[in-house]
Amino acid sequence: MNLKKYLTLTRAGIIESLQFRLSAVVMVIGNILYLIIVYFLWKAIYASSGTDVVNGMTFTDTLIYLVLATALYGFLEMYFVWEIGRNIQSGKIVLDLLKPMEYRRYLFWSYSGTFVTHFFFTFLPTFIIVAVFTHGAIHMGINLLFFIISVVLAVSINYSIDFIVGTICLFTESIWGINMMKQVIVLLLSGATIPLAFFPDKLREIVYCLPFQSIYNAPLSLLLDANPQPETLTKVFGMQIFWSLIIWAISKLFWKVSIRQITVNGG
Amino acid sequence: MKCGTIKHRCQPYKQFNTNAEREETMSAIIEIKNATKEFKVLNRREGLLGSIKDLVSRDYKIVRAVDNVSMTIRQGEIVGYLGPNGAGKSTTIKMMTGVLEPTSGEIIVNGNEPYRNRSRNAQDIGVVFGQRSQLWWALPLVESFRILKDIYRISDEKYDSIMKLYRSLVDIEPILHKPVRQMSLGQRTLSDILAAFLHDPKIVFLDEPTIGLDVSMKAKIRTLIQALNKERNTTVILTTHDMGDVDALCQRIIIIDKGKMLYDNDIEHLKSFFGSYRTLKIRINGDHEKLAEEIQKELPDFSVSSDEEWISVLVDEDKEKVIDVLGKLQKSHDIRDMQLDEISSEDVIKKIYEEGVS
Numbered sequence: 001m002n003l004k005k006y007l008t009l010t011r012a013g014i015i016e017s018l019q020f021r022l023s024a025v026v027m028v029i030g031n032i033l034y035l036i037i038v039y040f041l042w043k044a045i046y047a048s049s050g051t052d053v054v055n056g057m058t059f060t061d062t063l064i065y066l067v068l069a070t071a072l073y074g075f076l077e078m079y080f081v082w083e084i085g086r087n088i089q090s091g092k093i094v095l096d097l098l099k100p101m102e103y104r105r106y107l108f109w110s111y112s113g114t115f116v117t118h119f120f121f122t123f124l125p126t127f128i129i130v131a132v133f134t135h136g137a138i139h140m141g142i143n144l145l146f147f148i149i150s151v152v153l154a155v156s157i158n159y160s161i162d163f164i165v166g167t168i169c170l171f172t173e174s175i176w177g178i179n180m181m182k183q184v185i186v187l188l189l190s191g192a193t194i195p196l197a198f199f200p201d202k203l204r205e206i207v208y209c210l211p212f213q214s215i216y217n218a219p220l221s222l223l224l225d226a227n228p229q230p231e232t233l234t235k236v237f238g239m240q241i242f243w244s245l246i247i248w249a250i251s252k253l254f255w256k257v258s259i260r261q262i263t264v265n266g267g
Numbered sequence: 268m269k270c271g272t273i274k275h276r277c278q279p280y281k282q283f284n285t286n287a288e289r290e291e292t293m294s295a296i297i298e299i300k301n302a303t304k305e306f307k308v309l310n311r312r313e314g315l316l317g318s319i320k321d322l323v324s325r326d327y328k329i330v331r332a333v334d335n336v337s338m339t340i341r342q343g344e345i346v347g348y349l350g351p352n353g354a355g356k357s358t359t360i361k362m363m364t365g366v367l368e369p370t371s372g373e374i375i376v377n378g379n380e381p382y383r384n385r386s387r388n389a390q391d392i393g394v395v396f397g398q399r400s401q402l403w404w405a406l407p408l409v410e411s412f413r414i415l416k417d418i419y420r421i422s423d424e425k426y427d428s429i430m431k432l433y434r435s436l437v438d439i440e441p442i443l444h445k446p447v448r449q450m451s452l453g454q455r456t457l458s459d460i461l462a463a464f465l466h467d468p469k470i471v472f473l474d475e476p477t478i479g480l481d482v483s484m485k486a487k488i489r490t491l492i493q494a495l496n497k498e499r500n501t502t503v504i505l506t507t508h509d510m511g512d513v514d515a516l517c518q519r520i521i522i523i524d525k526g527k528m529l530y531d532n533d534i535e536h537l538k539s540f541f542g543s544y545r546t547l548k549i550r551i552n553g554d555h556e557k558l559a560e561e562i563q564k565e566l567p568d569f570s571v572s573s574d575e576e577w578i579s580v581l582v583d584e585d586k587e588k589v590i591d592v593l594g595k596l597q598k599s600h601d602i603r604d605m606q607l608d609e610i611s612s613e614d615v616i617k618k619i620y621e622e623g624v625s
Binding site for chain 1: 361364365366368385386387389390392394396399401403404405406410413414416417418419420446
């Protein structure tokens with residue numbers, strides 16, 4: 001059974017992440033503080049604009065979007081770059097390389113358990129709270145299914161990007177700066193901090209062509225769209241599938257070239 | 268005598284009791300031919316200005332970590348791989364496991380070139396790297412075992428039989444349900460060794476497995492390694508600085524220094540050369556360095572060295588008894604303290620380096 005060796009890592013990840021109860025609590029508190037800031041910031045933005053609808057979004061729309069984006073961030077951001085970087089610095093990567101499994105897969109599946117727990121402990125509660133408080137502002141229908149498929153693709157793209165950035169650490173042997181840069185770029189261009197509707201037209205067109213919007217904007221727009229048009233679906237999913245394949249191939253190739261470099265030159 | 272010549276003299280040999288034993292043991296599992304590993308290292312400059320210049324520097328030097336090493340290791344052997352820090356032991360092991368690719372030469376492990384097919388090679392080897400653990404930190408040991416069981420696709424029967432073997436060898440129950448992070452260093456090393464043998468690999472690499480452990484734990488681990496080697500006919504490559512490990516486990520040792528192979532033969536062979544050596548350590552009031560020079564003049568036959576704490580005399584008891592040497596020194600110096608040691612692995616290597624084995 002081939003899948004078993006991956007699922008066992010998922011299982012271990014779930015058990016492992018459940019061990020750290022305190023960190024889960026701290027994360028929830030941190031998120032709440034962040035959301036309070038978001039609430040007042042956007043309240044001020046809407047108040048100063050003088051209208052109820054800015055760039056086609058009401059205050060409630062924006063807030064729902066940003067709260068869910070934060071919840072999504074809570075389980076999409078797995079700090080893979082840190083993990084890879086730390087493994088390289090400590091030399092633990094040697095042990096991981098000697099598992100009878102491709103490193104890229106090994107790392108992903110080792111963390112898949114954390115995805116599961118974070119989904120249930122941060123995203124789902126936030127989603128339910130938002131759904132209850134906004135009295136049906138989120139449509140409950142086929143859009144939920146589209147959202148889940150879209151999130152799976154987002155996870156894949158996000159992981160590949162992280163893996164590429166992590167691989168760079170093989171050469172730089174430092175993590176902090178590179179990780180910061182990656183986070184800022186991804187969070188801004190994906191629409192995780194500011195909805196893409198607020199971007200200037202030209203910039204938005206460019207951003208739509210980049211892979212980052214497939215991580216946050218794509219699943220969230222599908223979730224909040226009550227009756228998605230077939231064109232929208234093809235466009236969003238097409239873009240996500242296209243980028244997940246491209247970035248997957250790049251990360252795989254880049255890793256292959258880099259690890260060869262390492263086996264030749266030593267780490 | 269130069270070290271390069273020694274290697275050719277000491278052909279590895281083994282005494283076999285029966286023909287069957289010979290056949291079983293003869294199959295080579297690791298075959299290294301003239302392996303060399305070079306690293307490109309940036310020549311770092313000093314100071315702030317130097318560091319800035321280094322950012323764009325192309326000034327590399329080539330460091331040869333492993334230099335033309337050849338060896339053949341047979342199924343079921345326990346080989347002690349010795350050498351001072353930085354001798355190239357870990358680099359050789361990394362090449363054998365497939366993490367590093369040799370710059371030149373050939374390495375065949377279990378019929379494969381390990382670096383070309385690392386994942387497949389991984390199925391047949393187990394590793395324990397000193398203080399680094401491959402176990403799942405937050406989970407009880409038995410969970411780590413279950414994960415490894417699935418990753419290495421160990422069948423239920425095989426898993427049960429190896430667990431049965433483990434139970435018969437060590438008292439595993441108290442640690443089996445303990446999270447790894449709560450274990451003592453000794454328990455963790457023990458667990459790591461058990462984990463490395465779990466998928467019944469053909470070869471296990473143990474990189475300084477007894478480092479930092481107390482005497483009783485060391486003994487326990489040595490017994491375990493020996494039993495597993497015997498039960499499963501697992502080939503064990505062991506690097507260590509502890510001569511106790513070597514004495515307890517290895518029939519054969521390979522010594523490497525500065526990347527070059529100095530010695531490859533039975534341990535008995537080596538002991539017969541150095542068995543009569545003892546290190547006499549004495550402490551005298553005064554400048555040790557100066558006193559060591561004086562003592563060297565008094566005892567021209569033996570090598571004398573000194574550090575802050577001790578003046579060490581490497582005495583060959585075939586030439587002169589330690590007690591006589593001590594008597595001599597007592598007459599001319601005021602000895603405050605003394606200690607008598609077996610020859611250390613460092614001394615053996617130094618000795619081989621200086622005089623060779625003939």
